[in-house]
Amino acid sequence: MKSRGMLIVFSGPAGTGKGTVCKEFLKRNPDSVLSVSATTRLPRPGETDGKEYFFVSRVEFEETIKKDGFLEYACFCDNYYGTPKKAVDEKLENGFNVILEIEVQGAMQIKEKVPEAVFVFISPPSKKVLRERIEGRGTETPEVINKRMTLAENELKQIVNYDYLIVNDEVEKAVKSFEDIVNAERLKTSRNLNFIQEVCK
Amino acid sequence: MKSRGMLIVFSGPAGTGKGTVCKEFLKRNPDSVLSVSATTRLPRPGETDGKEYFFVSRVEFEETIKKDGFLEYACFCDNYYGTPKKAVDEKLENGFNVILEIEVQGAMQIKEKVPEAVFVFISPPSKKVLRERIEGRGTETPEVINKRMTLAENELKQIVNYDYLIVNDEVEKAVKSFEDIVNAERLKTSRNLNFIQEVCK
Numbered sequence: 534m535k536s537r538g539m540l541i542v543f544s545g546p547a548g549t550g551k552g553t554v555c556k557e558f559l560k561r562n563p564d565s566v567l568s569v570s571a572t573t574r575l576p577r578p579g580e581t582d583g584k585e586y587f588f589v590s591r592v593e594f595e596e597t598i599k600k601d602g603f604l605e606y607a608c609f610c611d612n613y614y615g616t617p618k619k620a621v622d623e624k625l626e627n628g629f630n631v632i633l634e635i636e637v638q639g640a641m642q643i644k645e646k647v648p649e650a651v652f653v654f655i656s657p658p659s660k661k662v663l664r665e666r667i668e669g670r671g672t673e674t675p676e677v678i679n680k681r682m683t684l685a686e687n688e689l690k691q692i693v694n695y696d697y698l699i700v701n702d703e704v705e706k707a708v709k710s711f712e713d714i715v716n717a718e719r720l721k722t723s724r725n726l727n728f729i730q731e732v733c734k
Numbered sequence: 735m736k737s738r739g740m741l742i743v744f745s746g747p748a749g750t751g752k753g754t755v756c757k758e759f760l761k762r763n764p765d766s767v768l769s770v771s772a773t774t775r776l777p778r779p780g781e782t783d784g785k786e787y788f789f790v791s792r793v794e795f796e797e798t799i800k801k802d803g804f805l806e807y808a809c810f811c812d813n814y815y816g817t818p819k820k821a822v823d824e825k826l827e828n829g830f831n832v833i834l835e836i837e838v839q840g841a842m843q844i845k846e847k848v849p850e851a852v853f854v855f856i857s858p859p860s861k862k863v864l865r866e867r868i869e870g871r872g873t874e875t876p877e878v879i880n881k882r883m884t885l886a887e888n889e890l891k892q893i894v895n896y897d898y899l900i901v902n903d904e905v906e907k908a909v910k911s912f913e914d915i916v917n918a919e920r921l922k923t924s925r926n927l928n929f930i931q932e933v934c935k
Binding site: 654656657659660686689690692693695696697698699700710712713714716717718720721722725726728729731732733734 | 855857858860861887890891893894896897898899900901911913914915917918919921922923926927929930932933934935
C-alpha cells in the first residue's frame with residue numbers, strides 16, 4: 534500500500550523566484566505534483582482546461598463553495614479562484630505530494646482545514662533585493678512597483694505562520710532546501726504511525 | 735555573527751546501527767559535533783579524558799547535579815553518566831550542532847529542559863531484523879539476547895515522543911535522512927526569527 538502523500542503549501546511574494554524553484558523541484562521529484570486551481574475567469578489563448586486551471590462557471594464554483602468543496606478560495610478582480618478538495622485528495626491518496634502555490638490568505642484557510650499540511654514560505658534575501666527584482670523587469674510604473682512592494686511587505690509579515698522559511702539567494706540552494714524539507718517531513722513520527730504500531734507489536 | 739547551533743538528541747536500541755550512522759554523519763558535517771558525557775566510572779585502557787568521556791569523581795558529579803549542571807543524567811551499575819550543560823552550551827554558542835547519543839530516559843529529561851531540541855529516533859526495519867542483528871554478533875547467551883530484546887522493545891515504545899523516525903535498512907540512506915532532518919530543522923521559521931524581523935523592517 535502506498536502511503537498517503539503530503540500537502541505542501543508554498544507561498545511568497547511575487548519576485549522571489551517562487552515559480553522557478555517550484556518548477557525545478559517538480560522536475561526532480563516526480564512523486565510531487567502541483568495542484569491545479571479552479572477559476573471562473575475565461576481561459577487565455579494557449580491555456581488548457583485541467584492544465585493551467587479548471588475553468589468553471591460562476592454557478593458551478595458557488596455550488597462547490599456551498600458543498601465545502603474547496604480547501605481554500607478567494608475572489609480577485611471579480612473572478613473566483615480556489616483549490617478543489619477532491620482533485621487534491623485523489624492525488625494524496627495515490628501517494629503524491631501535492632504542492633499548492635498560493636498566497637498567504639489562502640494558506641491560512643488551509644491551515645485551519647488541514648493542520649498536518651506543511652507550510653513553506655520563500656523570501657527574498659532582503660527587501661532591497663526584492664525591490665531590485667521587481668524594478669528589474671523594467672516594465673512597470675513606479676506606482677505599480679510601490680503597490681507590489683506594499684503587497685510583498687504585508688505578505689512577509691505572515692512568515693511566522695509558516696513552518697519553514699527558504700531564503701532564495703540562489704535557485705539551486707533553494708531547490709535543495711525545498712527537497713530537504715519534504716524529505717524530513719516524510720520522516721516525522723506523526724507521519725509514520727503505521728510503521729511504529731507495526732514495530733511495537 | 736554565527737547563529738546558534740541546534741541540539742539534536744539521537745536515540746535508538748542497541749543493534750540499530752545508531753553509532754555507525756552518527757559517525758558517518760559527523761564525518762560529512764563538520765559543523766556538527768558529538769557531545770561528550772561526564773561519568774564517574776574509571777577510564778578503560780585507551781580512553782582519554784575529554785574524548786570518550788569527562789572522567790570525574792563522584793563528589794564532583796554530585797556537586798554538578800546540585801548546581802543543575804546537567805542537561806540529563808542517570809545512574810547505571812553504580813556509576814553516574816550525564817551531559818554537562820556548560821560544554822554543550824559553549825559548542826552551541828559557537829554555531830555547532832551538538833548531537834547527544836543517549837537513551838530514551840535521558841532524552842525525555844532533555845525534552846523538558848530544551849524543548850527546541852530536535853529528537854530523532856533510529857529504528858531497525860523490524861523486530862525480526864533487530865533480533866538477527868543482536869544474535870548475529872554471536873557473542874551473547876540466549877538470556878542476554880532476550881534481555882536486550884526486552885530493553886529494545888521498551889525503547890521502541892517511546893518513538894512517538896520523538897520528532898523524527900529514521901528506519902535504518904541501509905546506512906547510506908539513514909545518513910542522508912539524518913542530513914535532511916538537520917537541514918530542514920535549520921529552515922524552521924522559529925529558528926530564523928532574526929532574519930524575519932530584519933526582512934519585515
